[in-house]
Amino acid sequence: xxxxxxxxxxxxxxxxxxxxxxxxxxxxxxxxxxxxxxxxxxxxxxxxxxxxxxxxxxxxxxxxxxxxxxxxxxxxxxxxxxxxxxxxxxxxxxxxxxxxxxxxxxxxxxxxxxxxxxxxxxxxxxxxxxxxxxxxxxxxxxxxxxxxxxxxxxxxxxxxxxxxxxxxxxxxxxxxxxxxxxxxxxxxxxxxxxxxxxxxxxxxxxxxxxxxxxxxxxxxxxxxxxxxxxxxxxxxxxxxxxxxxxxxxxxxxxxxxxxxxxxxxxxxxxxxxxxxxxxxxxxxxxxxxxxxxxxxx
Numbered sequence: 001x002x003x004x005x006x007x008x009x010x011x012x013x014x015x016x017x018x019x020x021x022x023x024x025x026x027x028x029x030x031x032x033x034x035x036x037x038x039x040x041x042x043x044x045x046x047x048x049x050x051x052x053x054x055x056x057x058x059x060x061x062x063x064x065x066x067x068x069x070x071x072x073x074x075x076x077x078x079x080x081x082x083x084x085x086x087x088x089x090x091x092x093x094x095x096x097x098x099x100x101x102x103x104x105x106x107x108x109x110x111x112x113x114x115x116x117x118x119x120x121x122x123x124x125x126x127x128x129x130x131x132x133x134x135x136x137x138x139x140x141x142x143x144x145x146x147x148x149x150x151x152x153x154x155x156x157x158x159x160x161x162x163x164x165x166x167x168x169x170x171x172x173x174x175x176x177x178x179x180x181x182x183x184x185x186x187x188x189x190x191x192x193x194x195x196x197x198x199x200x201x202x203x204x205x206x207x208x209x210x211x212x213x214x215x216x217x218x219x220x221x222x223x224x225x226x227x228x229x230x231x232x233x234x235x236x237x238x239x240x241x242x243x244x245x246x247x248x249x250x251x252x253x254x255x256x257x258x259x260x261x262x263x264x265x266x267x268x269x270x271x272x273x274x275x276x277x278x279x280x281x282x283x284x285x286x287x288x289x290x291x292x293x294x295x296x297x
Contacts, residue, residue, distance in 0.1 A: 001293035002031040002261035009035035010066035022076035026083040028282035035069030042126040077111040086116035097145040101152040108176035118184035197227035202239035236297035255292040
């Protein structure tokens with residue numbers, strides 16, 4: 001079983017905190033760090049956030065969105081050698097895809113291929129308005145932006161003619177290692193599932209780790225694998241990440257559901273406590289679950 005840490009950029013936003021988390025996590029045996037993105041959080045917005053009863057972000061640490069995850073990752077990557085970095089998720093449709101392709105490729109190159117781009121559409125209409133992106137037809141925009149990223153990463157000379165993006169043949173360097181960056185898809189709606197099944201390299205379903213998750217995750221993953229098969233793809237080749245386990249026994253349950261990676265949040269409030277927490281978790285859980293979990297085909 002792989003183990004990651006979520007909300008890395010939001011819970012440890014300072015230079016000292018970012019460096020400590022990255023270095024301690026790598027030394028303790030965590031495989032990855034995951035960061036979230038909200039570019040901004042308007043003071044007033046429609047309560048559409050599914051993780052709280054109020055429909056709003058309630059934790060002070062996320063109310064302003066937190067550090068840009070890619071910038072945070074670049075800083076943390078310079079302090080480490082093996083740990084990987086993933087977004088869970090960036091709101092791709094809030095970014096201009098051509099310069100964003102360059103930013104992601106630069107990070108992937110400098111980090112030696114240790115970057116995974118987790119993407120989603122988001123839920124905050126007012127945030128879209130603040131960054132100047134129409135809320136309407138966001139799904140079509142999302143699909144187009146994904147294709148733009150893939151072409152710019154892959155093709156020596158790329159061009160595009162779409163509804164939202166148009167450019168004549170051009171070059172965009174650097175290329176990420178191997179000409180691609182793994183795309184991790186979030187979301188649990190039917191369109192999100194179909195999109196992840198069709199073109200995703202990995203899937204990180206956005207069900208928060210409560211009893212609800214334990215009821216809903218197994219049938220969701222089964223549905224997802226069926227959609228992957230319908231696309232003529234191998235479900236075992238698509239990496240599944242989720243949270244919800246902090247013990248060996250819980251990890252075994254998620255492994256039986258076909259999960260490849262589990263994530264936790266840190267509970268420490270200061271750097272000395274952070275080191276103690278991560279190394280204790282490594283001894284109690286990571287070392288005892290190394291042989292668990294599905295293997296990516």
